[in-house]
Amino acid sequence: MRVFEIAADGWCKQGVYCLPSPNFDARPASADISLLVIHNISLPPGQFGGPFIEDLFSNTLDCDAHPYFDQLRSLRVSAHFLIRRDGAVMQFVSCTNRAWHAGMSTFLGRQQCNDFSIGIELEGTDFEPFTDLQYHSLTTLTLVLQSHYSSLRHVVGHEHVAPGRKTDPGPFFDWQHYRALLIADSKCGALHFPEM
Numbered sequence: 001m002r003v004f005e006i007a008a009d010g011w012c013k014q015g016v017y018c019l020p021s022p023n024f025d026a027r028p029a030s031a032d033i034s035l036l037v038i039h040n041i042s043l044p045p046g047q048f049g050g051p052f053i054e055d056l057f058s059n060t061l062d063c064d065a066h067p068y069f070d071q072l073r074s075l076r077v078s079a080h081f082l083i084r085r086d087g088a089v090m091q092f093v094s095c096t097n098r099a100w101h102a103g104m105s106t107f108l109g110r111q112q113c114n115d116f117s118i119g120i121e122l123e124g125t126d127f128e129p130f131t132d133l134q135y136h137s138l139t140t141l142t143l144v145l146q147s148h149y150s151s152l153r154h155v156v157g158h159e160h161v162a163p164g165r166k167t168d169p170g171p172f173f174d175w176q177h178y179r180a181l182l183i184a185d186s187k188c189g190a191l192h193f194p195e196m
Helices: 052-057 067-072 132-148 175-184
Strands: 012-014 024-026 035-041 081-083 089-091 097-099 117-123 154-157
Touching (some): 035 132, 081 132, 132 175
Parallel strands (some): 035 117, 035 154
Antiparallel strands (some): 024 097
């Protein structure tokens, strides 16, 4: 079982490989970290492994390496965390800062979800199941984040805060399984999920 520990500066000091991204800025002073946004990503689409996701988040992607990458030349994005297919976790942005993951988004009437959310990317697609190792890492990370940030009370997919624009984590993300894993842990506080 993976063990994560978040320090006061918002970086995981244990169980996570950290690769700082330049694609972040400061959260508004009044922002509370109250939302977790789950995404999926694969580069090229449908292909797993390789360095391309971290290259994208660090602005070092060779856009000539694959025809799909041409459309990503001017893209500047990041997430706080990436969970690989084998359950390995990478961190790109401190949780205290604003990662550029949700874009134009709304949750419970609040605009710009990046201001008050933590973004977690799962290596995957809308078209196939995620792995058990990913669910276990996601569950452990969620519990640690919730323990560290007492205001964290909601978990949604990118599709829920940007409907019509985004579809991830998609129909193969098993919300009920994820929720059951969290509830099975006695340290889990009250979390609100999308209606299933």
